Amino acid sequence: MRTVTNYFLVNLAFAEAAMSAFNTVINFTYAVHNEWYFGLTYCRFHNFFPIAAIFASIYSMTAIALDRYMAIIRPLQQRLSSTETRLVVLVIWMLALLLAFPQYHFSSTASLPGRTVCYIDWPEYSGVDFRKVYYVCVTVLIYFLPLCIMGCAYTIVGVTLWASEIPGDSSQRYKEQLIAKRKVVKMMIVVVCTFAICWLPYHVYFLLHQFFPDLFEQRYIQQVYLAIMWLAMSSTMYNPIIYYCLNSRFRAGFQQVFCCCASTVGKEELELKSPRYLQTQMSIFRASRLEAAVSTSVPPPAAEIKTV
Template identity: 80%
Template structure:
């Protein structure tokens, strides 16, 4: 099952939102024909191959060439590492669990399975936010000193520490349970009479790894965009100035596309799990598994688009990043 918000066994909550009928409680109603499983397997494996290979290439290009080791590119490396890791360690596992609704991977990996994606998504989106703020400072306040290589690495370290702290409850409350005929991996959230800990955590996660960083990036790129495109290039400027301005515009275009792609890929995912909180009965319908697999595929596919975007816009190799 998907790791970020779920307390469920499969696309619905069999641990808490079930009928009193014993058969309904433990049965696995989401059984697909083989041809559907094959199609979904190809779709999910494609994500892993493209994401891992593409992001490793991005990391190699930047780290293997000294001239590429700029502030923006260090954050791009962190972004590529987080995305490749999530694709490698969680995408196929999510698919297998979602299709079979049975956990084959042990209690230890259950905790990691629920824990790591939040950390990876946090690291990804805050790397994008750091790039947006770096672009803002470089273009709007060019005379102010930018981050050094050491300071950039410290910021990346802080991002990962915060990511791990935010994700820790997902690890702490992860558990497995043995039902008749199968084992499930789920989140055993504590229940309090005065407040809903699970819902509070879910809302905090959505705000911290989606709404807040997207808002910061939207404001930063709006200001930068207005600055770069509002005024015409002076007629008597040098060729060097024209090249630098063009390069800056290309970098900003690239990052806007990256951010918009991330936002669009993860929006249905967040909407899906918020809907689960308020309309749980819908998630007992048979069709919901196909909806879930599509929503999860779209979210996981966000890990494979960035290398394609870099290649199409031809900016990864640009020294002015």
């Protein structure tokens, strides 16, 4: 399971699990009660971490898309090693923290009559509305740009994989590899589409809020925001379900961990589908063929030759 794709999937899972743990309930509580109970330090973290986590999530998906593109469209080019993959993950998080830093730096709390609020005190430089510029940049960098990159990559990969028919005289191993590649690409396309659908209303909401603030004086706008925010936060729970439904190796792993009655079956399926097992079987197959070839080419000993 330690492949380049799975390294990025682990990073994706970590980012989404962390956002679920540290932000989802706090954000929902603040939206419902409209009062901040958690102090200045957590106010800064609360505004800072979601941007970083979303950036890490979407660019992990982008890295997977580019890795699939290189593996399928340019198979002869050298793939990323495990060390290089970890370095890419580290760069993704550094850029994510850098992009989210303004939200940390300008976050503050204020005591209003009867309640405390957590907000971002955006500055203005030479009449430039820094808040609008920042939100437009964030939306482009963590939504539209990576989705465009992934859309182009998966379109090319999909056309290449599904347009090429499996030759009738091809080996069984070639057919299995092509089918496996199609399944992985199909799974990642579903993951990306789920992310795009869940986060699109959220980004549209904040862009409209920056440029048309009068629209947000309506009576039920708070309920609309809660629904949009809940949809966006729910994106962190769909990926394990998608992995389970569309990937047999993840399904076997989940069964091994969570189902005591199916632990033996899950372990056997994982072992049967592991690269080490396949390499062992190929080695045994080659050795048996070599032994058969030697036995047919070497004449039997003199003692075993029967005279007529």
